[in-house]
Amino acid sequence: MALDQENGDYLGSYQRFFEDFITNLNPLDQLPIKISGYDCTEGEIVGEIIDMTLQYLNQKFCPPSLQAHMVRLVIEEIKAMCRKQPEDCGLKPHENTYGPLKLMQAVTSKVNEICFRYLDNSRLALLPPPPSTPLPLATCYAIKNIRRKMEDRSVVLHDLNTMFSIKDDSLVNYYAVFDGHGGQDAAVYCAAHLHQYLVESIHYPTNPVLALRDAFQTTDARFIEKELNSGSTAVVALLVNKTLYIAWAGDSQAALVKNGSYRQLVNPHKPERVVSIYLL
Incomplete structure (x- = not known):
């Protein structure tokens, strides 16, 4: 994902995105994004909506400064649809869960509808400006190697508070890497839901340390x-x-690099790791 460099003409940047999105829309594509292999509960639906929406928007190079607002709209409108027409969102009444295929179809249709809506210049002009603090530049790259399926996932979420309608003035950006083992389901689940449970913690946004532990x-x-x-x-x-x-959990790494030097930020959970034990 690239930094949105057009904050001075952000409406022009947004207009070009919406026009390109609609021009290249393929209404016959029945599976435009990857979906999970499990049903989700009502408590998990927000995380699934975010994951599906961002997959879809990122294919079309949605400006980073627009993503949080778009995701927030999709969350609000799909949740309203789940209340009024739950089976159209994939609800299985007997299991009280949502099937991923039908939920995906509802989410992508809603994104299409919203993008059509913003082709109207009067609506476009009402879009909020980008955050006053520029969003960080973020890129993702992954190699599958010899495995049959890619088991790893990465997540970039800009302006988390706007995305979740959190009334707080802080600019919060979230980045995560999940290294799957023995299959992709755990990494897929973490990529869709860890940030959801972070924001839903009673400690968010006042105490990020405890909120992360909760998540x-x-x-x-x-x-x-x-x-x-x-x-x-x-x-x-x-x-x-x-x-x-x-x-962190496990042995994935994170480092802070500045002026050619780096600092390791994690103490990986490896078998040989020295652990201090305190008796209370």
């Missing part, structure tokens, strides 16, 4: 409930204004 524990517990056979490491960077928080 890791909740993600682990909810994934175990699904009885799927795979695992994942996790490393998360949460940038709150100019303060960087790092949280």
